[in-house]
């Protein structure tokens with residue numbers, strides 16, 4: 001894709017050593033995202049600060065911004081996986097509503113694409129999320145840049161408390177916050193890796209991330225700086241086998257949580273453990289947490305049913321897009 005940067009617009013890399021610049025980048029990104037997505041889950045400044053100030057061993061990240069007369073009006077983020085999927089780059093582009101349809105999004109995309117290509121990547125993936133009621137430009141934009149949909153998920157919300165979902169009496173709940181206790185780590189790693197291998201990704205052609213103890217520990221340490229991380233797991237009473245887990249994040253200072261993985265291991269399915277694990281995590285939250293976000297592929301009938309039975313309802317459609325840049 002070629003094209004000039006619009007007159008008066010500068011595209012530059014964010015100076016991540018400058019705290020005020022980091023905050024401005026975050027605030028512009030958040031305003032741009034929220035403009036047409038009233039239910040958006042936007043990352044927090046705290047989480048962005050962790051990724052901007054302490055580079056990860058597993059992903060290389062670059063933040064870009066578009067300025068007009070020295071004012072930031074658009075942002076982009078480029079993420080390069082370093083361990084697996086080394087042909088892929090992940091990207092997001094956001095432009096303030098006051099500056100849309102002026103070619104700024106395209107200019108940011110071109111800067112992303114150029115860097116992705118220079119890093120040897122042949123495809124760029126990104127999520128475009130669209131509210132059910134408010135039209136957004138994301139899909140038309142991504143399509144205009146040559147991206148195609150590879151997978152779709154629903155974004156659902158539930159107000160707390162959710163419907164009761166007691167655990168099957170053959171199982172007991174094991175819960176922790178933050179770092180997984182040593183005695184559960186092998187079983188937890190096995191479940192996390194099963195999840196990474198099992199999660200439906202539609203036509204997205206991706207290698208599953210493989211977690212070992214060191215990678216789990218690094219992720220726990222980084223996540224703990226921005227989130228209260230809560231895990232509820234189910235252990236079969238008869239033999240002590242772990243049958244599933246559910247992972248919930250509450251950003252520090254937030255009044256909502258977001259549901260990450262929920263997995264029930266194949267031989268433990270059919271006991272409604274997914275609902276019980278989610279409900280157990282929500283029941284343990286502090287009183288001021290009133291809302292939980294989650295995502296499920298519409299084709300994942302079992303999880304969709306679990307979610308709607310708990311009280312979740314769909315608010316947005318998330319499209320996983322991919323552009324070939326080779």
Ligand SMILES: CC(C)(COP(=O)(O)OP(=O)(O)OC[C@H]1O[C@@H](n2cnc3c(N)ncnc32)[C@H](O)[C@@H]1OP(=O)(O)O)[C@@H](O)C(=O)NCCC(=O)NCCS
Nearest residue numbers: 092093094095100101102103104105106137138140141144
């Ligand atoms: C999507 C977004 C980044 C576009 O930014 P922008 O600066 O307005 O984009 P551009 O002006 O460079 O548009 C590039 C092309 O995208 C398409 N496009 C952009 N907005 C569009 C809209 N509202 N309707 C139809 N096509 C649109 C057009 O083909 C456009 O080219 P054209 O103006 O020559 O016709 C911006 O609307 C935004 O921030 N939306 C919210 C966040 C989001 O959805 N980001 C995408 C996820 S990566």
